[in-house]
Amino acid sequence: MCHYCGCREIPLIKEFIAEHESVTDTAGAALRALDEGDHGVVGELVARMERELVAHWRGEEQGLFAVMSADPEYADYIDALVREHRELGAFLRGIDLSRDEDVVRLRAAVEELHHHIAKEEDGLFPASLTALTGDEWDRSMRAWREAHPEDA
Numbered sequence: 001m002c003h004y005c006g007c008r009e010i011p012l013i014k015e016f017i018a019e020h021e022s023v024t025d026t027a028g029a030a031l032r033a034l035d036e037g038d039h040g041v042v043g044e045l046v047a048r049m050e051r052e053l054v055a056h057w058r059g060e061e062q063g064l065f066a067v068m069s070a071d072p073e074y075a076d077y078i079d080a081l082v083r084e085h086r087e088l089g090a091f092l093r094g095i096d097l098s099r100d101e102d103v104v105r106l107r108a109a110v111e112e113l114h115h116h117i118a119k120e121e122d123g124l125f126p127a128s129l130t131a132l133t134g135d136e137w138d139r140s141m142r143a144w145r146e147a148h149p150e151d152a
Contacts, residue, residue, distance in 0.1 A: 012141050019056040020117045027110045039097045050092040057085045063143025067136040
């Protein structure tokens, strides 16, 4: 993520970045467990990733994404991000670690997740600084809180 635009100082963006870091840490641990042949741990970590991502995506999609996609300039970009959410979510929910193709796909999915996060952190989040009004930031933060009732 860039460090020059200032979006990292916005409380909501800080939350999103913290969630990105948490899920990528979990993904890295899952790949290490996979390399060690510990499929039980991999399964637990994949389930944790999916749980974390569901709340994260809900907060993004019902807040920041909903607000920004109202602007045609951002709508297609956000639609693609949402499609990526759906695809990764479906894969994580249905993964079968006894299938070699799912193991290979998990490695690719983690790499894709890193690219997805870069699209948000290097593209959408900086754009949000100029795109959102104060009321839209408030709406976006409310959506994040609703998706994370245990953190509110």
